[in-house]
Amino acid sequence: MFRGNTVMSGYxxxxxxxxxxxxxGWYRSGDLAVRHSDGYIQLKDRxxxxxxxxxxxxxTIEVESVLFNHPAVLDAAVVGRPDEYxxxxxxxxxxxxxxSHATAEEIIRFCREKLPHFMAPRTVVFDDLPKTSTGKTQKFILREKAKAMGASRDRAGANFEGTELFR
Structure with a gap:
């Protein structure tokens, strides 16, 4: 939360x-942060x-940062997809x-090598990302697309048989 003369007056x-x-009187940005013992504040996500x-x-920022390190990935965004379990x-x-070429399985395996298993994507969609005129990714559109895919049913998530690929 912020307050001061540099904060916007409204939408x-x-x-x-x-x-x-x-x-x-306080601006609620929706940003989540951690304050470390040395006073450093680290923004974690919205x-x-x-x-x-x-x-x-x-x-999502942590998962995206791993995706950006994959040699075939130009751009990436992560959202939640409904899951029955x-x-x-x-x-x-x-x-x-x-x-460049990469399969969903390769992307997921790459993430699983660098992240806790539960954080790795279970679904990979290869497509151009929707952007605003200023280049910001429109995650609300991606959330709608993920929701429209329906709930996934991959209970264990331990193999790639439940992995779904959408183009």
């Missing part, structure tokens, strides 16, 4: 969002982007670099 033509964000899978909180599971939307 353009959206009184409800302004009232909600500026309740009590509260609306956190994926809750089997009671575990998954930061876990509640939600990570769903990665990936744009590959020109001339």
């Amino acid at each position: 353009y033509k959206d009184e409800n969002a302004t009232r909600e964000a500026l309740a009590g 509260s609306k982007d956190i994926i809750i899978s089997g009671g575990e909180n998954i930061s 876990w509640g939600e599971t990570p769903c990665a939307f990936v744009t590959l670099k020109d001339g």
